[in-house]
Amino acid sequence: MSKLNNLPDMNDTIVISQEQQQSYRRDGHAMIRGLMRQDEVSSYRNLISDIVREHNYHTKPLHERDTYGKAFIQVGNLWKLNPIAEKFVLARRFAKVAADLMGVSGVRIYHDQALFKEPGGGHTPWHQDQIYWPLNTNHTITLWMPLVPVPAEVGSMRFVSGTHHNGYISKQEISDESHKTFKDYIEGKGLEQIDYGALDAGDATFHSGWTLHSAPGNPTANMREVMTIIYVADGTIISEPDSNARKNDLAQWLPGLRPGDIAASPLNPLVYP
Template sequence: MTASKYNGFPELRSEYPLLPEQIQAYERDGHLILRGLANEDEIGIYRNVINELVQEHNNQTKPLEERDTYGKAFIQIGNIWMMSDAVRQFVLARRFAKAAADLMGVPSVRIYHDQALFKEPGGGHTPWHQDQIYWPLDTDKTITMWMPLVPVPQEVGSMTFASASHKHGYISKQEISDESHRTLKDYIEGKGLETVDYGAMAAGDATFHAGWTLHSAPGNPTERMREVMTIIYIADGLTIAEPDSNARKNDMAQWFPGLRPGDAAASPINPIVYP
């Protein structure tokens, strides 16, 4: 793949204005949907190159029935923005980054990393979890954008979120597993937290959720791949925390290469994307 092949892709610089009530809803619930954050034409152009990279870098060879719960949940390829100038333009897009900054109420954001999450036909559910148990950061200024590249029908739907669970902070160190699903489902029910999903989504719609927001996703009973791109943003100016788990140690090495606890969370692969 050559850089020149992808010249002329949409820059995604225009703003998506947020209403005060949308920001308030995100602060209250820890999640929000923004319909039409990217339009059909924009997504159609980027989808092809993202799809190509996922196929090229997918090393999953086991059939679904032979995988564990995590393996059945999705094909997962990270930092694909570093593999293609076109995807770089998508992941580092100012439009998406400004929405993330506005929702978090911060003046500037960096990329933590991206992930393509493709749920195969017949793929399993994604267990309840908190993203930030993996991240060596002691902050509430983290957010994930989850954007389908294809229409997602009602029977697949958006992720399911436990509203206001982000206010509970670090609930459990359990990584994504059957155990995390059981434990956190019991926690949600015990605390009486409302669960919300946004149903069918168009390509280019996007949900945003805080790093501590509990969330899960249903399986894919359809015959079509659920193609999703995620981008994780962090506020600029954060400091790397001392990892308190192997998951966080591994993430520090992978996503903050060459950095140590106490350093600024700002390696060369965590560029500022807004402003």
């Protein structure tokens, strides 16, 4: 318990600029540099890495996996696995930025995910996150934060500006097929792609659930260690799942709830205000 109490709680708040808010609402993505200080990241990084190693479900070597399996090691709801991870995920500082970017008064956790891209790991195909989420709102946002420095050749995710205004573009789940479909869509319309380049540990990108995005592979010898937290506006209603992916998400991340209910199960705590 003393170790938990000695960790920085990040329950202070920061003010983001009107320009950052307007840019996010226009483009569907934003960069917030230094959302965590280096000493704060150092306090949490090893613990989060230990959880990911413990819960890594991959049993095949990298070269024997499919495209999705090569993209990353994925572990969800770390905040329910360890009280130190809980302190990280429920940080008020992060949640207020998410609320301010979306322009809403309060946000709940939808779920968190560690996304660790192994050395030699493959690209993350183009996709939209919200095809998985049975949520009747456009007010969803994902924080994506590296716990280690990320060089330019790995970089941030790549975002397609303005695509969050279009809602569903394709219902394809993340795959080789989604990558081709969305690549043709982006190139056919000549849409702007933004990559924020090299990141320090503690920098964070935010993107809307509908924003088209992808990520390059990891050609380096180091693990790309990233934590993500998905937020949804407080008061959001659960929609009728229209795909198996959304049915699975309803059962996994909104347990005990039904379409028409407010997205507020015990797994979806209010983190701001």
